[in-house]
Amino acid sequence: MTIQQLIGIMALFYLIQTYGCNPGLFGLPLTIYLKESLGLSPAQLASFSSLIFIPWLVRPLYGIIGDAVLIFSYQFKSYFFICYALTLAVLLGLGGFQVNTISLLAIGLILVNLFIAFSDVLTDKIMLVQGRIFNNTARLQATQWTALSFGQALLYYIGGWLAQNSNLSMAFLLTAIVPLIGLVATFLLLANEKKQQKTVSVKNNLKSIWLAVKSRQFLAVMGFIACLEFTLVPSLVNYLVYYYKDALKFDAQFIGILGTFEALTNGLGALVFGIFAFRISRQLLLNLAIGLTSVSTLGLLFIHNTQSAILVSLFFGFSGMIAMLGVLEIAARSCPVGVEAATYALLMSVYNLVKQPGPILGGYLYSWGVPVYILVIISAVFTMLCWLLIPLLKLDQE
Template identity: 25%
Template sequence: MESNSGGKKRKAFGLVREALEWVQMLSQRLSPTFVMGVFLVYGVGQGFSGSLFKVSADYYWKDVQKLQPSTVQLYVALYFIPWLLKPLWGILTDAFPVRGYRRRPYFVISGLLGALSASAVSLAWTLPPAAALACFIGVSASLAIADVTIDACIAKSSILDRDLAPHLQSLCGFCSGAGALVGYLASGFFVHHLGPQGSLGLMALSPALTIVLGFVIYENRTNDLHIEKQLDDLTKHKISQAVVERVGMAIRSMYQTMSYPQVWKPSLYMLLSLALNVTIHEGHFYWYTDPKAGPAFSQEFVGVIYAIGAVASLIGVLIYHKALKDYPFRNLVFYAQLLYGVSGLLDLIFILRWNLVIGIPDYFFVVIEESATRITGKIRWMPMMVLSTQLCPLGIEGTFFALLMCIDSLGILLSRWGGGVLLRLLHVTRTDFRNLWLAALIRDILRFAILALVFLVPKTGQYEQLLPSEVSQENTTCEKVDHEETLELVPINGKTEV
């Protein structure tokens, strides 16, 4: 027994040591502060705050606003409008530096927007649904702007060192998964003791850290011809012409890059695979918590369910990182999508309560169902994120990656709206869940139908260059790339410029 226990401890220490060595490798090849920036945006922002926002907002719409699940499903889709505008945020960070800095000011803007929006919905007790929705969209916009800013750095690092592309996506996945785990575990406790609005007030803490990040991060000034330097020798008219020309150049480069088949085909697949994967989450959530028709899970246990999903997402990232990052894109996406469709059948079994027929309790079966869905979903999407970074040309990497993520957000928005329309057509309400199983069945059929579109994904490996070499050369001639553009923390006693 002691030898077995000692072996398990050595194995656990070995895994921890391996993880630390991996982070150390990334820190050496990039910079420690780059890794820290990913942790703050993905771990604290999208992970912790995103999970807390998801649970608190669900209970807010259900218990405070008392809306129908189909209406909430349509409202939630509107959260993705700021993510559809990611190309705009990308153009701003690429083409409109502030005093020579491309990234720092946008962290500050993102933090201010998120903090104000979260505070407003928390402090206003009689907020109309439309005003509450506007605040939630503001929170979403804060996350989107911060995401674009850090993604531009990730995309550029992936282009300059293609061997790091899968590692960087794994780092993002680990950070967001770990943050989501903590957020989901705490969300049920916060909702139970503080209420939905009090929990939403905690959302202001993460944007506050983003504001601090914008002030303490040091970013080398770009070597481009900045607008501020033109003030002494150019008129305002000429400056505006330079701005228009720069934006037009970025748009032309995006159009040219998107015209290549190796770019528009996988982009089309990402859009269709997300749009056809209709989401009926709000119907599930109302059914989860219903004391008559559903299993009547408590607020704390709902948070635990989502926390288990976060752990499963981490496992999915680990499986991808350890075993799947060397497989060709098309093969990996096909089998991952197939498993994702199979995992959806567990959801259907749960809604029909067949798990009780075979003697599996609700509390145990929901763990199986959530874990299978999250693991396969993460494995399904990790290679597509790597592919997205490989499609970005140098010079407009922030703008083009934002465009690809905008395509993803459009697919998610259509998925949410499709799910809301499906719930409404099947008359799934706050108290009537008789047709919820049919909605789940239709969703699962669409997941299997997506397999017919995998031919749009390239057969190449995940380390191979996809874009023609002339694309990057043309973009770099339009805009000289500063290879020393990195993120570093300013020492406490150092000078901070804004």
């Protein structure tokens, strides 16, 4: 593969992930449906979001399978085809129901997240293996998140329009187009993948993963990610929607527009990171990650009307993306050769896992009357404590 082909694969497969389920074309319509049609409270909505997100928390399992097991002698092509075909079937099934119950939605969306999460692990394995060959994992990760972010800009706008003017079933049917594109892309972009004969046993993979996990550096990276990403303040498709709609009186269309602005500056931040990351030391990357995460979180304190909401979303998107990519680049450099998919998936599972309890706790606190500004301040202070962890990484000894 050439670097240009890799960039195309990273961009398209991350767009498929974005529009397929993370958050998906149905993301904002689903949140509004759960709030207004099924009457879920903020805490219940956060719990539901965490439930359907469980497949993203066990990604090391997919990595172990993907590293060790070939399907029809292919390591990537067969898996992508199966994942996208099953995603298409489930979304068409959900779209066929005019009234969705909470149980039906939970089962269907857990399956969608499972298949897309598996495909994401495979995409990241391609990024890690080929990125090391070209010594350019930072650029490939920036490509992934640039595509995801600019894709989300249009996604949030469409999602806001669907939430305002259509229904959840139509949103699922429109989303079904995404895995269909994935099936076509699999045949076109991976057409030249060579068949392999050798496989590594799952037992040997587990041994290699264990050796990596118990290393001091890997544990330190894992702990740093856990501390940095814990927050009581959720994303736009969680209980902040309640605050925006009920306290600030924003309508669904404007909330979608806010997501669009944030996603656009996410993409700009990813572009900037891709251009300058290779010139920055790991120490500076971590300091930027902590500082920008803290400042962008505190920016939520200044949202009082539509104008301030737009300004804060612009800053939040730009700084938040640079901070996140800094952490992901540290994670990518920590993965041992041979078990890249499983170890990177493990770090990303930690990254995703620590994001779940905070919004649930924040949802309960918000329901009990704790002001949003208190939740924001607590989250920012917790992030700043990560500066105390940098010496444990011993970056100067590498």
